[in-house]
Amino acid sequence: MSIDIDQHSGFCFGVTSAIRTAEQELRNGALCCLGDIVHNGQEVARLEQLGLQTIDYDDLRTLPSGSRVLLRAHGEPPSTYWIARQRKINIVDATCPVVKKLQDRIRACYEQHKGDEAQPPQIIIYGQAGHAEVIGLQGQTNNTAIVIETPEQIDRLDFHRPIYLFSQTTKSVEGFHALAEAIQAAIDNQHSPIVPEVHDTICRNVANRVQQLQDFARSHDVVFFVGGKKSSNAKVLYNHCLAANPNTFFVSSPDEVDKEVLLNAGSALEEMKVGICGATSTPLWLMESVRDAIVKIASREE
Numbered sequence: 313m314s315i316d317i318d319q320h321s322g323f324c325f326g327v328t329s330a331i332r333t334a335e336q337e338l339r340n341g342a343l344c345c346l347g348d349i350v351h352n353g354q355e356v357a358r359l360e361q362l363g364l365q366t367i368d369y370d371d372l373r374t375l376p377s378g379s380r381v382l383l384r385a386h387g388e389p390p391s392t393y394w395i396a397r398q399r400k401i402n403i404v405d406a407t408c409p410v411v412k413k414l415q416d417r418i419r420a421c422y423e424q425h426k427g428d429e430a431q432p433p434q435i436i437i438y439g440q441a442g443h444a445e446v447i448g449l450q451g452q453t454n455n456t457a458i459v460i461e462t463p464e465q466i467d468r469l470d471f472h473r474p475i476y477l478f479s480q481t482t483k484s485v486e487g488f489h490a491l492a493e494a495i496q497a498a499i500d501n502q503h504s505p506i507v508p509e510v511h512d513t514i515c516r517n518v519a520n521r522v523q524q525l526q527d528f529a530r531s532h533d534v535v536f537f538v539g540g541k542k543s544s545n546a547k548v549l550y551n552h553c554l555a556a557n558p559n560t561f562f563v564s565s566p567d568e569v570d571k572e573v574l575l576n577a578g579s580a581l582e583e584m585k586v587g588i589c590g591a592t593s594t595p596l597w598l599m600e601s602v603r604d605a606i607v608k609i610a611s612r613e614e
């Protein structure tokens with residue numbers, strides 16, 4: 313059996329930078345993080361062992377003044393900064409610069425068009441409702457932005473009012489273009505003169521991985537995709553791997569590696585090519601521990 317870990321998988325620079333910031337700031341004393349620093353339970357647990365305390369919005373409102381709170385790569389809406397100011401909490405801002413730039417673009421769009429009462433604008437965010445990044449983006453529009461997850465949901469739009477389309481950074485490029493096309497088709501159907509403004513704001517750090525991941529998946533008999541169950545990016549990338557190789561299995565930890573998957577894969581264990589890959593929120597050490605679990609299973613069976 314050969315086992316390869318995909319060289320292109322693992323943390324993107326936004327997540328790497330937020331984790332590095334947390335590690336550095338923990339050396340200066342107590343630090344809280346608003347929400348999980350990364351959608352990966354094991355990495356969160358590792359940082360909690362170093363002293364990082366994960367808090368929620370209720371905790372933020374009751375923290376003593378002077379507390380230090382790290383904002384993770386996903387970014388936050390303006391209301392979070394406002395609460396921190398009111399409570400004299402010190403923000404350590406680890407928002408990814410790509411997300412920050414997107415927040416600025418959406419806020420500029422909102423500010424430019426919000427006064428147009430004759431033609432009230434519709435700012436659309438192609439994304440997952442309730443996702444932390446999307447909440448941060450909606451906040452730039454005083455929560456007036458409309459979140460759409462699938463082309464079927466476009467009946468919520470008025471095709472005779474201006475449309476400004478943006479995307480959550482971790483969504484799929486294909487899904488975004490399908491949505492933009494569905495909106496254009498509906499505009500044409502209604503003979504509306506509206507020309508939608510389409511802003512492809514998907515992070516290429518994720519989008520560029522799709523082709524590499526699919527090539528990796530195709531070149532192995534069995535693929536274990538390692539990702540956190542709460543990660544939107546992991547779901548997207550896993551589905552791309554699955555499309556390239558139906559023998560792809562999602563695991564969040566080494567104990568989820570199923571022996572039966574290896575035994576039923578159709579090749580002899582000793583000749584099998586196993587691939588391990590992951591999301592932008594998957595730490596390398598976790599992919600290595602999945603590899604070790606596979607080695608153990610294989611050595612017991614051979």
Ligand code: SF4
Pocket residue numbers: 324325326327385386408409410411481482515516517518592
């Ligand atoms: S996926 Fe892109 S936008 Fe999101 S945190 Fe990583 S680098 Fe930043």
